[in-house]
Amino acid sequence: xxxxxxxxxxxxxxxxxxxxLTLALDERRIGIIGLNGxxxxxxxRLINGLVKPTTGRVVxxxxxxxxxxxxxxxxxxxIFQNPQHQLIMPIVSDDIAFGLKNRGLPQHEIAARTEAxxxxxxxxxxxxxxxxxxxxxxxxxxxxxxxxxxxPRILILDEPTNQLDLxxxxxxxxxxxxxxxxxxxxxxxxxxxxxxxxxxLFHEGRLLxxxxxxxxxxxxxxxxxx
Ligand SMILES: Nc1ncnc2c1ncn2[C@@H]1O[C@H](COP(=O)(O)OP(=O)(O)OP(=O)(O)O)[C@@H](O)[C@H]1O
Ligand SMILES: [Mg+2]
Numbered sequence: 408x409x410x411x412x413x414x415x416x417x418x419x420x421x422x423x424x425x426x427x428l429t430l431a432l433d434e435r436r437i438g439i440i441g442l443n444g445x446x447x448x449x450x451x452r453l454i455n456g457l458v459k460p461t462t463g464r465v466v467x468x469x470x471x472x473x474x475x476x477x478x479x480x481x482x483x484x485x486i487f488q489n490p491q492h493q494l495i496m497p498i499v500s501d502d503i504a505f506g507l508k509n510r511g512l513p514q515h516e517i518a519a520r521t522e523a524x525x526x527x528x529x530x531x532x533x534x535x536x537x538x539x540x541x542x543x544x545x546x547x548x549x550x551x552x553x554x555x556x557x558x559p560r561i562l563i564l565d566e567p568t569n570q571l572d573l574x575x576x577x578x579x580x581x582x583x584x585x586x587x588x589x590x591x592x593x594x595x596x597x598x599x600x601x602x603x604x605x606x607x608l609f610h611e612g613r614l615l616x617x618x619x620x621x622x623x624x625x626x627x628x629x630x631x632x633x
Pocket of ligand 2: 449565
């Protein structure tokens with residue numbers, strides 16, 4: 408990935424969610440940690456243009472998130488903190504096919520790519536199920552399949568193991584490890600980011616630490632006071 412933040416800040420009215428930041432990300436595996444409300448999701452949403460910078464700019468693989476917003480959305484897929492909110496169609500396979508239909512792909516290609524995504528995420532048995540009936544872990548895997556199927560080169564996963572039991576957590580963690588796409592994982596589940604190349608720590612809207620996981624996690628314990 409090649410993501411560049413230049414003097415980038417985000418305010419919501421009076422509240423500064425992210426103080427001005429200049430930063431380049433070019434690793435394949437990046438993690439983000441920090442206390443609740445520290446600015447992690449805001450930072451991640453800047454990357455696929457869901458949040459626009461109040462000042463400065465963000466350029467993702469050469470695309471400016473303000474000027475090239477449609478292309479940025481295709482380049483960087485985002486799996487939400489509550490993925491049930493991003494499943495649009497009532498049936499799992501229709502949801503996975505939805506993004507491909509929107510792009511006007513021929514029917515046989517939509518069917519083949521949907522099938523491949525179901526297999527890749529181990530959810531073929533869920534193809535005809537209703538999305539609102541899925542368990543938390545199943546929802547997570549289907550949401551990942553629905554995003555990955557459209558071919559983004561960067562995947563942003565916001566708390567992907569939130570609310571998962573031990574078995575589903577392991578399944579999602581293993582799936583993330585094997586993704587070909589570059590990944591940015593935001594999490595409170597520190598084991599999930601122990602192996603990343605670079606770990607960022609946000610605190611009160613500022614990037615407080617940026618480096619190897621062990622050192623960033625040590626700083627996190629310091630600021631958390633425990
Ligand atoms: N759309 C919004 N409007 C107003 N304030 C917002 C908005 N989105 C985020 N904020 C505020 O910005 C700050 C950072 O929020 P953000 O969601 O980025 O935190 P986070 O680190 O992802 O927290 P968590 O770990 O709880 O998910 C918080 O104070 C939050 O209330
Ligand atoms: Mg968040």
